[in-house]
Amino acid sequence: GQATAAGMPQNPTKGGEYGEPARTPQPGATVEPPSPLVGASTTSENIASAKVGKGVAPVAASPVADPLDRVRSDATGQTLTTNQGVQIADNQHSLKVGLRGPTALEDFILREKITHFDHERIPERVVHARGSAAHGYFEAYQDLSKVTRAAPFAAAGKQTPVFVRFSTVAGERGSTDTARDVRGFAVKFYTDEGNWDLVGNNIPVFFIQDAMKFPDLVHAVKPEPNNGIPQAASAHDTFWDFASLSPESVHMMLWTMSDRAIPRSYRMMQGFGVHSYRMVNAEGESVFVKFHWTPVAGTHSLVWDEAVKISGADPDFHRRDLWESIEAGAFPEWELALQIFTEEQAAGFGFDILDSTKLIPEELVPLTPVGKMVLNRNPDNFFAETEQVAFCVAHVVPGIDFSNDPLLQGRIHSYLDTQITRLGGVNFHEIPINSPVAPVYNNQRDGHHRQAIHRGRVAYEPNSLAGGSPAQAGYRRGFTTFPEHIVEDKVRGKAELFADHYSQARLFWQSQTTPEKQHIVKAFRFELSRVQTLAVRERVVSLLMNVADELAQGVAGGLGMPLPEAAPVLALQPLPSYEPSPALSLMNFPGDGSIKTRRVAILVANGVESEAIRGLYTKLLTEGAVPRLVGPLLGQVTPVDGDPLNVEVSVEAMPAVLYDAVIVSSGDAAVSTWMNDPDVMDFLRDQYRHGKPMLMLGGSSALLKQAGIPSALPDGSVDDALLMADSAGADAAFASFKTALAGFRQAKRDAN
Numbered sequence: 001g002q003a004t005a006a007g008m009p010q011n012p013t014k015g016g017e018y019g020e021p022a023r024t025p026q027p028g029a030t031v032e033p034p035s036p037l038v039g040a041s042t043t044s045e046n047i048a049s050a051k052v053g054k055g056v057a058p059v060a061a062s063p064v065a066d067p068l069d070r071v072r073s074d075a076t077g078q079t080l081t082t083n084q085g086v087q088i089a090d091n092q093h094s095l096k097v098g099l100r101g102p103t104a105l106e107d108f109i110l111r112e113k114i115t116h117f118d119h120e121r122i123p124e125r126v127v128h129a130r131g132s133a134a135h136g137y138f139e140a141y142q143d144l145s146k147v148t149r150a151a152p153f154a155a156a157g158k159q160t161p162v163f164v165r166f167s168t169v170a171g172e173r174g175s176t177d178t179a180r181d182v183r184g185f186a187v188k189f190y191t192d193e194g195n196w197d198l199v200g201n202n203i204p205v206f207f208i209q210d211a212m213k214f215p216d217l218v219h220a221v222k223p224e225p226n227n228g229i230p231q232a233a234s235a236h237d238t239f240w241d242f243a244s245l246s247p248e249s250v251h252m253m254l255w256t257m258s259d260r261a262i263p264r265s266y267r268m269m270q271g272f273g274v275h276s277y278r279m280v281n282a283e284g285e286s287v288f289v290k291f292h293w294t295p296v297a298g299t300h301s302l303v304w305d306e307a308v309k310i311s312g313a314d315p316d317f318h319r320r321d322l323w324e325s326i327e328a329g330a331f332p333e334w335e336l337a338l339q340i341f342t343e344e345q346a347a348g349f350g351f352d353i354l355d356s357t358k359l360i361p362e363e364l365v366p367l368t369p370v371g372k373m374v375l376n377r378n379p380d381n382f383f384a385e386t387e388q389v390a391f392c393v394a395h396v397v398p399g400i401d402f403s404n405d406p407l408l409q410g411r412i413h414s415y416l417d418t419q420i421t422r423l424g425g426v427n428f429h430e431i432p433i434n435s436p437v438a439p440v441y442n443n444q445r446d447g448h449h450r451q452a453i454h455r456g457r458v459a460y461e462p463n464s465l466a467g468g469s470p471a472q473a474g475y476r477r478g479f480t481t482f483p484e485h486i487v488e489d490k491v492r493g494k495a496e497l498f499a500d501h502y503s504q505a506r507l508f509w510q511s512q513t514t515p516e517k518q519h520i521v522k523a524f525r526f527e528l529s530r531v532q533t534l535a536v537r538e539r540v541v542s543l544l545m546n547v548a549d550e551l552a553q554g555v556a557g558g559l560g561m562p563l564p565e566a567a568p569v570l571a572l573q574p575l576p577s578y579e580p581s582p583a584l585s586l587m588n589f590p591g592d593g594s595i596k597t598r599r600v601a602i603l604v605a606n607g608v609e610s611e612a613i614r615g616l617y618t619k620l621l622t623e624g625a626v627p628r629l630v631g632p633l634l635g636q637v638t639p640v641d642g643d644p645l646n647v648e649v650s651v652e653a654m655p656a657v658l659y660d661a662v663i664v665s666s667g668d669a670a671v672s673t674w675m676n677d678p679d680v681m682d683f684l685r686d687q688y689r690h691g692k693p694m695l696m697l698g699g700s701s702a703l704l705k706q707a708g709i710p711s712a713l714p715d716g717s718v719d720d721a722l723l724m725a726d727s728a729g730a731d732a733a734f735a736s737f738k739t740a741l742a743g744f745r746q747a748k749r750d751a752n
């Protein structure tokens, strides 16, 4: 307890006990931790610092975020009240008939509090339950009015506020971030002509071609209904049973077994609108487009062993990463590009642009960059914003229109419908995070939780009693559906080219680098090893045989099974043949070459030589990286030279998988302690195994031998991410270390 002016002990949570002084909270202390390199030991992973921010979102001017101040509630300096505004004298005790007697029904304060608590949870999203979000803006590079009248593209430099939510698909709300899964990439544009939601994924194709199959897909991948196992994983019988009986899913299967499904960060993955959409200009002319988001930080992924270990060490890995980088001012950024094509062009592609299991190779339709998106503000409240945000594929604005993709058509229905259950009624658009910045006037009325107080007696149109207001906008201003000419039979079925399930799966496979191919084979092996039903495993491999022999053989060999017969293939002619497309490889987007936000462990212990690491620490900070002094325990370590060092985090609390690279200090005493420390040995082995850059200073390179780490690559060549330097050469080694870290991972080491 702190001392009050009166010298009384003060506990701010016990107003009833200590009276008035307790109702005056302490002024919020600004935490400015000292550098870990000097002074008293205070730091921990959770203390605000220049590296992770101050716990208060930087406030960027935004027409969405700023008006939310209207509903932001800050209790600093305020008194506790009921929901009716009645001040509460005692928040510790229920009202009892005698101190040892029963609680009175009359205790409205207790009942209001408990009743509200009982209803705190709302249904989680049926898919994409686990997610993280941030505010930001989209800025157009150029005036795109030739192509679309959509507001965000009206002028070069025009900014449109956005709220973006990233997610996994299969896991429940509390599940791990690093599951092998598709990632959702949902962007709400608060345009000045209404809200536009671009609800995409980090993979440009989908498992199924028709919305009719979506509930089956989701039931198959979710935990099995009898025992609720497994959580956030596709590695089980029901998923692969469904997938193996749905050959249309083969192309997507390859993507989800690739490293795309285990991104290093939400900030380091692409996003795709998946479907073909239409853009329509003011003259009513239309083209088709596909949407692509490309991260400025490059595309980087985890390796599977690392993803599994992160799940234990920090299940919030991606959520924390997004939060911390925004707090630290390292704002994530993507470029938006369009593939623009006409109906006539599409007729010659050899695949159907209405089929969501197909992408359009960039060799066929190159990308046109149209703008960038920057995420610069964390939500203030996870529930109010991230949980209550409602994305809906049907939210389009004038200038954006749908295609007839049967998956998209079903989605147009599904998203509105699901919010009615999830958010408790039809007025979810009035929840602040969902409200457009464009004004809303119509004759919809009432419903649960109505916020607007509509004035007047007219709630219909046409009317004369309200002077005809609100009036139709007419075709020039209002949303106008592109008048596509259609004369067709009403049928259930699919178009012919939808039956080609393998051409693009082969294209994807052929476009991968060798390590990527190896990871795909291993992912299939892992998933199918967990499948208990032999026939399901066989069916999957029989599909893969139509993709590539080396793939099918690799997977079958890994499962200890003979090659089955290839699955039957419909003879369709002529099918497109593709050259490998470099854009389909993750390696194609290395990023901007910086090491910003990369986390670097610097191992320290008593007896280290501190001069070199002080220099490296400062250099890393200057480059925008996130160095951490990692020691055996919290507290201080005593180097052979200079001031004590403050350990920022212990090896136990943050193991190797939570860093992108390691620097191991020199110093005989420290090195000989580490030789016998199993945590440190595991740390080094994992760093090596996961391909991470390692800089061994002075005598610490002796640890490599002890850990069984080879000094050259498997092919005998030099490992340029495994660096050694004596302390005098540490500065020079930093340049090589930086290059290795910018390159992210040594793929050739590959023990994965």
Ligand code: HDD
Pocket: 125, 126, 127, 128, 131, 165, 166, 167, 183, 184, 185, 186, 199, 200, 201, 205, 206, 210, 211, 214, 273, 274, 275, 356, 389, 390, 391, 407, 410, 411, 414, 415, 416, 418, 419
């Ligand atoms: Fe979906 C959520 C993306 C097919 C039905 N979907 C949801 C979210 C994303 C996607 C990113 C989470 C939005 C958020 O963060 O709140 N979904 C996709 C993509 C698809 C796709 C890229 C294929 C191209 N989805 C799809 C189909 C249907 C749905 C075919 C149904 C016919 N999706 C839903 C849903 C969800 C949803 C049930 C659950 C929660 C929500 O909508 O708001 O309506």
